[in-house]
Amino acid sequence: MFETVFKALMEGFGESLKIFALTLIGALPLGLIIAFGSMSKFSPLKYFTRAIVWIIRGTPLMLQLIIIFYGPGLILGTNIWGIGSKGRFIAVIVAFVLNYGCYFSEIYRGGIEGISQGQYEAGQVLGMNKGQIFFRIVLPQVFKRIIPPMSNEIITLVKDTSLARVIGVYELIHFGEAFIKSNGLIWPLFFTGVFYLVFSGILTLLFGYIEKKLNYYRV
Amino acid sequence: MAVLEIKDLKKSFGKNEVLKGISFCVQKGQTVAIIGSSGSGKSTLLRCATNLEKADSGSIAYNGEYLVLDIDGQQKYAQKEELSKIRSNFGLVFQNFNLFPHLSVMQNIIEAPVNVKKMSKAEAEKKARELLSQMGLSDKENAYPCELSGGQQQRVAIARALALDPEVLFFDEPTSALDPELTGEVLAVIRKLADKNMTMVIVTHEMAFARDVASHVIFMDKGVIAEEGEPKEVFYNPKSQRLQDFLHSASL
Ligand SMILES: Nc1ncnc2c1ncn2[C@@H]1O[C@H](COP(=O)(O)OP(=O)(O)O)[C@@H](O)[C@H]1O
């Protein structure tokens, strides 16, 4: 029995992992773009971006999932996500990327705004152009600053992947719960917790390692 | 031709007119000290000269090439290639060093030579080592700024500026952020540069240093040059009441 359960849970975990990875791939760069928008000197763009970030961060991800999945169908009359599990999966990724992109953008923004004007000016008088200043001076320092808040957010994402089931995307908990109905077993559901623990444990170690690696300098 | 020529430079922040028409020249090999009480516009002057701040009117030229030229009340700034060429004429040492904390001493110094001047890394490192030895920091090339004292950091910042071979080097209160016991080592380095006829413009509150090292002293007061001349004249024979008061309060 354990082997059957473990195999099923591994499959569910694979789905959760896919949501996790695709969210990061989309949200890490999207967050940077949103951060630039929210720091723009062009104030309509700045306020528009900040309003979006406020809405996304101020409402539950579960609600966003439901609206993003059902909304287009109700408003436009067509289901833009396509039918079946593939369509639901795409909607989940879109919602997660948007949600986490907004959270990451605030972390990036805090990191970028924390870099002193003097760093930009030092680069400028040395003749560096804007791109060189940003990528060679600012970004490496931002990277170090944002590791602790990023690690928190990314570990939250591990657990948030379970929300995908509200629009019927099968992930780890769904697979665990299925054993209650089919076999009357409760322990597989509890056992899913072990997966989350191990995975977030590994991430904690990884971020701890990166943080230590970056400790060769202080600001 | 003057290395630096500033004519009738004006700059306001909102309604606050900070520079009210500043004109002066710096000749090759000169060490110019700028003194004056806090808020008189010394930093703003240096920031305009180094293009960190845009002037409202007036002109700034390096070796006859205009960073900014006043054409019938319109400020025309040098662009792109012209600008980077003019910029290569000057360097600036900040009050609070502004070293790049994520880069080692060596990396701080070679960053611009390699990435801006496109010097080879080997050549840039060779030059950096010479500069570090001049600064008395030969053993620190692999250290990070956070591992250095303020005086050491400022000497690295000077080496970083010198690595680009500027014709004129500006200093904005290079020792004001330092503990008193560390100012000496930085002033000694600047004095050595003066002895080698490096062209420098130094904003400083170290009156004895200005008197001994400068070839020309400018006293700024409320956005104008209130008095200027040879150090002996300025310090021992001040003409204006304002300079007399300032020197009195600076208690030389
Ligand atoms: N970026 C700025 N925005 C507004 N006011 C400024 C700015 N920089 C300087 N000032 C004002 O300009 C005046 C001169 O400042 P500054 O040039 O720093 O003087 P100093 O270096 O002689 O102490 C001060 O009144 C200061 O408040």
Ligand SMILES: [Mg+2]
């Ligand atoms: Mg100042």
